[in-house]
Amino acid sequence: MSEQPYVEQPHTEQLDNPVELSMSRRQVLQLMLLTGGSLALGNVLAACSDSSSQKQQSQSLSPTPRNQTVIIDQSPQFAVFDSFNPFIPNGQEYETGFGQICKEFLFYFNMVSGEIKPWLATGWKYNSNHTQLTLSLNPKVHWNDGTAFTSKDVVFTIQMLLGNTALIGSSNYTPYVQKVSAPDDHTVVFDLKSSNPRFHYNFICGIVGSQEIVPEHIWSKQNPMSFKGSPPVWTGPYKIDRTIPSQFMYVWKKDPNYWNKDELDPKPEYVVYRTAPSVDSEVEQFKRAQVDVPAFDYQHAVALKSSYSNIIIETKFRDPCPRAIGINSDPSKGLLADPRMHWAISYLIDRKTLGSTVWFVPTPPAQYPWADYPANDKWSDPAVASKYPLTYDPQKAKDLLDQMGARADSSGKRSYKGQPLQYEIMTTAKVGDPEYINGQKLADGLNSVGVGATIRFYESSVWTNKLNNGQFDITTWWLCGNVFDPGQLYTGFETSRTKPINQDASTGGNVLRSQYKDLSDLAVKLDNADPSASENKQLFSQALDAYYREMPLIPLYQTTYPTIFNNSYWTNWPTDDNLYQVPSNWWGQFLFVIGSIKPTGKA
Structure with missing residues (x-):
């Protein structure tokens, strides 16, 4: 196994009150209701009115070159920095990039287009009465340590869940699976206890994620109830570079040996996920082009748009839950x-x-x-x-x-x-x-x-x-x-x-x-x-x-969550006119957004 990821103290400026999320979209709305809109809107406009800051130099907030880095903010405060185990409580922080650009899934569902995209697997088929499912795996895939991804990994993962009902995800299989086997390196067969024409849904990244498959050559030697899985060995195009707990930050570096570069070759050398600072600080950082995907709310985005031209506000994607x-x-x-x-x-x-x-x-x-x-x-x-x-x-x-x-x-x-x-x-x-x-x-x-x-x-x-x-x-x-x-x-x-x-x-x-x-x-x-x-x-x-x-x-009504992007350093984000993929940066499908954006050439 490779060495542990670097967990460092910050070399850059400290985040301003990183736990202070005092002006979330929830609280802005509450303030506007209580004050007739004047107080909240006034604060929003004050935070967003300085058009001159658009011209300010963009100093990187991370220990990476700004023009090679995508910086993504999240509202939740990150608390786990040394564990990548999705099967136990508090074993992972999935929304830190781990579940988006480090993990990968067998299939991805693009809710915008309705397309199901084969990825780690190439397809599935049932027998005539849906009591047996066969998965065909992609023979090109390998883990980020170079080891081949095979049916042994899938069988091991499912048997691990079947054998330990305390693991998260076990209940998706124990009532339904009679046996799981691997007739060859790229075929997995599930014998089911009864007819189940939707069993393959377990392996399609729909809302946020789906079944994670772990490397048998590593996890078979560990206790899954306590193993931290650090550094994370998965199949995605990015590997962990370091975490900076004091700045609530995960830094991911592009894997030059990624298995699927012919189809997905992301242009950012680094992707940084961090807990957002206070809203006022984040707005200022966004205006300085220090943040590409902010966590601040729609009200701030609308107020900012009049004075900052490099903002994109996407409003067409629906959450799947009305x-x-x-x-x-x-x-x-x-x-x-x-x-x-x-x-x-x-x-x-x-x-x-x-x-x-x-x-x-x-x-x-x-x-x-x-x-x-x-x-x-x-x-x-x-x-x-x-x-x-x-x-x-x-x-x-x-x-x-x-x-x-x-x-x-x-x-x-x-x-x-x-x-x-x-x-x-x-x-x-x-x-x-x-x-x-x-x-x-x-x-x-x-x-x-x-x-x-x-x-x-x-x-x-x-x-x-x-x-x-x-x-x-x-x-x-x-x-x-x-x-x-x-x-x-x-x-x-x-x-x-x-x-x-x-x-x-x-x-x-x-x-x-x-x-x-x-x-x-x-x-x-x-x-x-x-x-x-x-x-x-x-x-x-x-x-x-x-x-x-x-x-x-x-x-009642459709659930529309706006998504905000900064196109100072990176372009080709999902927009209302080109909503090519789920734009939510905490979903597994965001992998394809990172794989689609292009550098603007800004130094």
Whole structure:
């Protein structure tokens, strides 16, 4: 094994208050709400108004030549600098470049185009009943220590997970894999316990990442529960050069012996990921062209654009998870279990207004329970959707409440079976966050039609526990089920996958306690249906229809996260006009952005 990576003290200026993220996009929005926009916007403009700094010399923030380096900021504070083990808690910092340009995956899914790109593997195939999956590996691949990447590495990794349920990722295999074998150096065969036409999804980098494969020649000699894997031996085009904990910085250096230079030959010699400094400091560094991909928010970017010409603001990429409202649909919840109540709630949501005024950047309403990627059009069925328009219509909400027997008294308050209606909407978002506002607007809407409702913030761990155990009424949430096909979403509504209230339902996934026979039965059928087979298209449309009828998870609007780039030193970033790849710098797909950018020639 090679020597340990260099962990150094800084040779450059210290970051200004690296743990101070005092003006995140969340807090800017909160300030603007509290001050009518004047205070926050004034601070933003003050931080972004000095056009003369665009001409200032760009001193590198890292111990590398600026014109050979891409510098990427992240909001989370990095805490792990000497461990690269993805299988244990706190074993890695994946968003430091480790998961983007050092690791690689067997396949990559470009959500923009819908293309699945073979990488460490060249393809997959199933037997006729989807009980056996064969993966074909790319014979060109080698690890960054020169050792060949073979089927032994894949088999070792999966057997390691099968043999140790304490490892992160084990649950993706123990219920499903009977045996994994390697008939030759570039073929892996999975014998499955039952039909599973989606098992190959484990190996496609979809949201952020996918199954990591580790080198058998190194990991077989270690205890995976404690091994740090440092320096990291993976297959990507960059190797660790050093970490600088005092500056919350990872420095990656291009590997001259990278296995796939014929197809991906990145131009930056170095890539630096670091925890962002305070927003004001980061804005100044961006104006000096010291940062290529900042972490500051959309409000600062817009304010900066008027005085700094080298900024790119990409606003077209959707997060795969539309914002949503989740309903506890357990039969014991009374009206909340009635799909008519779900629709009454839906009619109280003004999606267009929420998307245009509440979210960080204007974003369209969601009609389907998935992101509006062109690649998802094949799952959409306009004929079905037209039967269930997600419109804002409080009168229809009142009519449905009356229909269910929840009539208003002389004061306008509604009750059901002699009990006043009162619900809590829980959220992990703090006051001023868009998702808090989503919940507050819904509470206002419910109160306006005589249904008592309040919103309450819970810390993430408390919220998760309440969600998993069914100890809630309504929650702000998101729709993340459909990564590759909607069958993944509908599985979470299967009756067999839930538990009674006060029991943890997270393992099965049906935490909303949805127990609607038609939706559940269709979801079970889709579990065993090949999503790529044209004959199953009608089954997907039937499931969409059943989803709309019951709608325990209500779509609100598309989730648009702006991405900001500086083209002073590097160009060909993803833009609204050329969104060629996922632009999110913490996703595995960012590998192809780094591989696509070009130097401007700036000294």
